[in-house]
Each structure stands twice: as structure tokens, then as C-alpha cells.
Amino acid sequence: MPQALDLAGRPLQDVPVLVADTGLDLQHPDLAPRLYALPSAVAAPSAEGAGGTVQAGRPGWDLIGTNAPGALAPDDDPDDPPGGSGHGTMVAGVLGAAWNNGVGGAGVAPNARFVALRTCWDGDECFQSVQAPAIDWAAARGARVASFSWLSGPLEDGLRDAIVSHPQTLFVTIPSGNGGAFDADGDDPQPCGLDAPNVLCVSTSAPDDGLDCGAFGPRSVDVAVPTRNNITTTNGGGFGPTSCATSFAAPTAAGVATILFGIDPSASPADVRAAIIDSARKVPAWAGKSTSGGIVDAAAAVTLFQQRRGIAPGNGGGGGAGDSQDRTKPSLTVGGGRVSRGFASFSVRVSEPGTVRFAIERRLSGRRASGRCRPATAANRRRPRCVRWAAQRTQSITFRDGTAGVGADAKTRKVRLAMKSSSGKRLPSGTYRVVVRATDAAGNRSATRTVTLR
Structure with missing residues (x-):
């Protein structure tokens, strides 16, 4: 944008x-x-x-x-x-x-x-x-x-x-x-x-x-x-x-x-x-x-x-082949996902400086109603079963130039996420995943990477 x-x-x-x-x-x-x-x-x-x-x-x-x-x-x-x-x-x-x-x-x-x-x-x-x-x-x-x-x-x-x-x-x-x-x-x-x-x-x-x-x-x-x-x-x-x-x-x-x-x-x-x-x-x-x-x-x-x-373009140059705006998406590599003592650990590398966002989601079962997977209730108990992923917390980490995890050939950076909700409460036992995405200084976003925690 x-x-x-x-x-x-x-x-x-x-x-x-x-x-x-x-x-x-x-x-x-x-x-x-x-x-x-x-x-x-x-x-x-x-x-x-x-x-x-x-x-x-x-x-x-x-x-x-x-x-x-x-x-x-x-x-x-x-x-x-x-x-x-x-x-x-x-x-x-x-x-x-x-x-x-x-x-x-x-x-x-x-x-x-x-x-x-x-x-x-x-x-x-x-x-x-x-x-x-x-x-x-x-x-x-x-x-x-x-x-x-x-x-x-x-x-x-x-x-x-x-x-x-x-x-x-x-x-x-x-x-x-x-x-x-x-x-x-x-x-x-x-x-x-x-x-x-x-x-x-x-x-x-x-x-x-x-x-x-x-x-x-x-x-x-x-x-x-x-x-x-x-x-x-x-x-x-x-x-x-x-x-x-x-x-x-x-x-x-x-x-x-x-x-x-x-x-x-x-x-x-x-x-x-x-x-x-x-x-x-x-x-x-x-x-x-x-x-x-x-x-x-x-x-x-x-x-x-x-x-x-009939409006002249702004500083971005109007797009097209002559546009000098940076439109290259950063590449993102994410490994790990093991949970120990209340923390999930990852190894992360991004091709250029920027911000990496981690979104923790919990797997929940539900019932499909009105085109959506909704929490199971007495009213929808006969509807088809479904699976939904509920957001628990997000955390953004800045990756700066010259630090670990930045550069196509750089060593990965170790990241630990506390398994807590957005209100600071410890997450209950269950199946979780983390959705990871990088954004560079120009606003370009990487492809998402999804890691199932274990």
C-alpha cells in the first residue's frame, strides 16, 4: 500500500x-x-x-x-x-x-x-x-x-x-x-x-x-x-x-x-x-x-x-518500466517451532532489513454455519464439523542491517516467543501454529511462512 x-x-x-x-x-x-x-x-x-x-x-x-x-x-x-x-x-x-x-x-x-x-x-x-x-x-x-x-x-x-x-x-x-x-x-x-x-x-x-x-x-x-x-x-x-x-x-x-x-x-x-x-x-x-x-x-x-x-503521478513516478520504486519482496526463511518451558523457538533469516511479524494461532474445532466455522453450541451441534484457527497474540521484531538473520547468506537469528495470549496469560495446552511474514522498509511483504508448533 x-x-x-x-x-x-x-x-x-x-x-x-x-x-x-x-x-x-x-x-x-x-x-x-x-x-x-x-x-x-x-x-x-x-x-x-x-x-x-x-x-x-x-x-x-x-x-x-x-x-x-x-x-x-x-x-x-x-x-x-x-x-x-x-x-x-x-x-x-x-x-x-x-x-x-x-x-x-x-x-x-x-x-x-x-x-x-x-x-x-x-x-x-x-x-x-x-x-x-x-x-x-x-x-x-x-x-x-x-x-x-x-x-x-x-x-x-x-x-x-x-x-x-x-x-x-x-x-x-x-x-x-x-x-x-x-x-x-x-x-x-x-x-x-x-x-x-x-x-x-x-x-x-x-x-x-x-x-x-x-x-x-x-x-x-x-x-x-x-x-x-x-x-x-x-x-x-x-x-x-x-x-x-x-x-x-x-x-x-x-x-x-x-x-x-x-x-x-x-x-x-x-x-x-x-x-x-x-x-x-x-x-x-x-x-x-x-x-x-x-x-x-x-x-x-x-x-x-x-x-x-488527468492527474500527474506523485513521487513514485507513475509506475511502469521506468518506476524507481522498490517493489522487490523480501525473502524469508523460518525453521524450528519447538516449545519448551513456555517458549517457542525459531531460526529466522530475512534477505534485507525490516520487520518480521509472528502471529500465534490456536487450532479449534467447531461447526460450520452460515458459511463460517463457528464455535460449537447446542444450536449448531448438528452442523458439519470444521477446524478454525483463532488468533492468540502477535509480536513484531525488527531485523536491522548488519545483525544476525539479515542477508541472503547470513546466519539465522534465534527468536523465542512466549506462549502467552495478548492479555499476558499463559496459553492452555492444544495445537498451535505461528504465521510469519516479513515487511521491508519500502512496505514490500514476503510470502508467509507457517510453522506448526511441537
């Missing part, structure tokens, strides 16, 4: 965005600085005519106000509920977590401003009757991008009208859950299937550019994005790694769209959508599997968008 920002020919303007989901952790250090603030008090959005007022300075509204579907009890606190899934917080972090603040990672778009509206319960319970007034309210506040990490089912008139009646907002949505690669065209996923110039449908790509856990479809899917092994925000002020999930695909592409709108706010959603699709990096696995046949390339999208808008 730094390469794409280097190519921006204008300073990015802040762009209001809507993540219609379970809410946002409003106190999170990576999200609080990026919240929208209402300039003056206005009527609150309402799905049932409940009324209410959003006061000046507030970021948004809770349209549902309860922890489970039922009678709505809207209020002025769009926080992601404590103890819940934190789905909205994670999705928002992918799109626009704060940059350069010394904590966590960074979202795709440093210029995103979150219009905070809580519209979904956990478990992908996102009623269309709630989404429509949320869209209307966010669009009236200037939201240029709306990210949906859920499927609506057959479109109701209210949601269809809300999308179509706001042609200045780009709606980024997904074709499926995470049940694996399949052709979604026959299912007519919605809102992906809505024939509108302001709808962009995004699926997942694997680290090797192949198909992954999301669906494909030359009529349904526009582009794919990689979603594994990044860092995002978690409820309660924490951070955790991302995985293969279409929930992370929508905000990734939405972040790229936010950057493009930040370069030129006068652009239409059709302009932004076309730049993202037409600049996608073509790969064999996606040929004939989507409209673009490729994977989102943020730098190429910025370059093409600016060419079409």
Missing part, C-alpha cells in the same frame, strides 16, 4: 465511509482517531420510526440496540458490544485503521473517516430493513464508500432502492461466505448481483494468487483480493491476524476505493470501480472466473485512475 500512496498526485482528502456491521470499538487507538464527527445535531436513522437525535460531535448511531434479533431499541452508542464477535471492529481495521501511531498495523486507506452505524447482530444477522435507513443517513453525511461484509439474500425493495438512489456512493460487497471456491453465478448473490454502476463485488484470492475460501463467477464477481496474514483491530483495543474470509475482502477493496476518492472527490463511483477492475493484475487461476480475471493492484489502480482523470 505505501507504493500506491507514493503514486498519489494530490494530498489525500478525508473520505467518509460506512462499514455497516456489528459496530466499531470507538475507543480503539487505531479507530478512535479516524471517526467521523457530526458537525451539528440531526435526526437519527431509524428502521422503525423510533426517532431520536444524533448530537453534534458524535460519530453515528446504533440502529438495533440489542444483542440478538428481536424488537429494536436504538440508542446513541454504536460501539461494538463487549463480549461479542467484534466483527465490525475487525472489518473496519482492515479498511482504515490509523497509520504511523506506533501501535498495531495500518488499514488500507489512511484517509478513511468512519460513519459509525451499528446495523448487524453477530452471526451475519443483518436485516435489510435496518441497512436501508443506515445507507440513507450515511450518504446524507457524505459517505462515498459503503463496505458490506455480509450477503443480503434476495433483495428487498428498500435495500435495492437505498443502493440505487445514492449514485455517489460506491457499495463494495461479497459473493459468498467462506465455504470454499464455487461458482456463485447460479446463486445470484446479492447485492453483488445488482446491475448498478455503483456496486463492486469482491472475493478472496490465495497467497499464491489462486482461488481461496470465497466464491468466483464471471457474472457475479468483479475482482479478488488477498485477505490472509495481515493485522487488524480487535474489540477491546487489541489486534489480531486476518485469515481467509470474504468479510476482509470487501473492506480491502473499499480501502482502495477510498484512496481513489481521496485523490479526486469529483470522481463518480463508476470511475473508481472501473479503475479498480481495469487495473487488476491478471493471473491464470482467475481467468474467466471474474469480470477482471485478476487481483486488485492498488498501485496500478492509482496509476490508471490518475491517467484517466
